[in-house]
Amino acid sequence: MEKTILLVEDDFLNRRFTKKILSENGYAVSEAKNSKEALEILQKESITLAILDINLGENEQDGISLGLKIKEKYQIPFIYLTAYENQEIIGKAVSTSPYSYLTKPFKNSDLIASMEIAIRQSAYFPKQKHFINVKEGEYSVKLDEEKINYIESDGNYLLLYTDDKIYKSRSTIKKILSEISESTFVQTHRAYIINKNKIEKFSNRNIIIKGNLIPVSENYLDNVKQFIR
Known part of the structure; x- marks a missing residue:
């Protein structure tokens, strides 16, 4: 299976x-020059590992903030690349639990080794479960x-x-999209969201899950294609 790496670096x-x-070592690469672009890619694509530069231009520690978001919401391994040797910044970076931290300039072999170790180690750690609160009669249930x-x-309701x-x-599509994992769920239609791990078949018009036909509207088609490719 091809490994896709998210490379976040502001310097061209x-x-x-x-x-x-x-690329020379067989990885597919998705590029971003800032946190905004990186988060858009994470929402649409299946990423194996992220490589983050700590200094992303406008905010010298923006890469650390991005690392924290990846840890909390996407749960994929990430490593930092940086020219910093400042102990305070290193301490902040380490607090986000990266799988590695490489100082520029680095050896090509060190980068590849750090990536492979991170990918293999992450496979042994169970992903943290995400729960959402839903009402069931008078009770609130953690689902x-x-x-x-x-x-x-x-x-005015959602059927889960x-x-x-x-x-x-009692909720809305917009609200629940802010609560569920962007790496697992994608909106296919103004009235539907699907779990990509449950897809059995799909076409440009429909997705089949457990024998049920879920529509894919033209407005969401490109996003769905990128998400489940």
């Missing part, structure tokens, strides 16, 4: 140099989002389909 020459190393096959909007039952919760 450094980004091109690092991308060349990765493991991995159990959700897809979500359908029904007026699992293998066992359908949960009905």
Whole structure:
């Protein structure tokens, strides 16, 4: 299976140099020059590992903030590349639990070794479960989002389909999108969100999950294609 690396580096020459190393070693590379572009890629693509430069131009520690977001929301391994040797900045970076920290200039072999170690180590650690609170009658239930096959909007309510039952919760598509993992769920239609890990078949018009046909509208098609490729 091809490994896709997210490379976040604001300096064009450094980004091109690092991308060349990765490509020559058989990795697919998605590039971003700032945190905003990186988060857009993470939302759309399946990333194996992220390489983050700590200094992303406008904010000298923006890479650390991005690392924290990746740790909390996307749960993929990441490593830092930096020219910093300041102990305070190093301490802040280490607090986000990167899998490695390389100081520029680095050896090509050190970068590849750090990446492979990070990818292999991350496979041994179970991903943290994400729960969302849904109402079930008068009770509030903590629902493991991995159990959700897809979500359908029904007026002022959402229907959350699992293998066992359908949960009905008073909420909106916009609200629940802010609560569930962007690396697992994608909106396919103004009224539907699907769990990409539950897809059985898909076309440009529909996705099949557990024998159910979920529509894919033209407005969301490009995003869906990038997300499940």
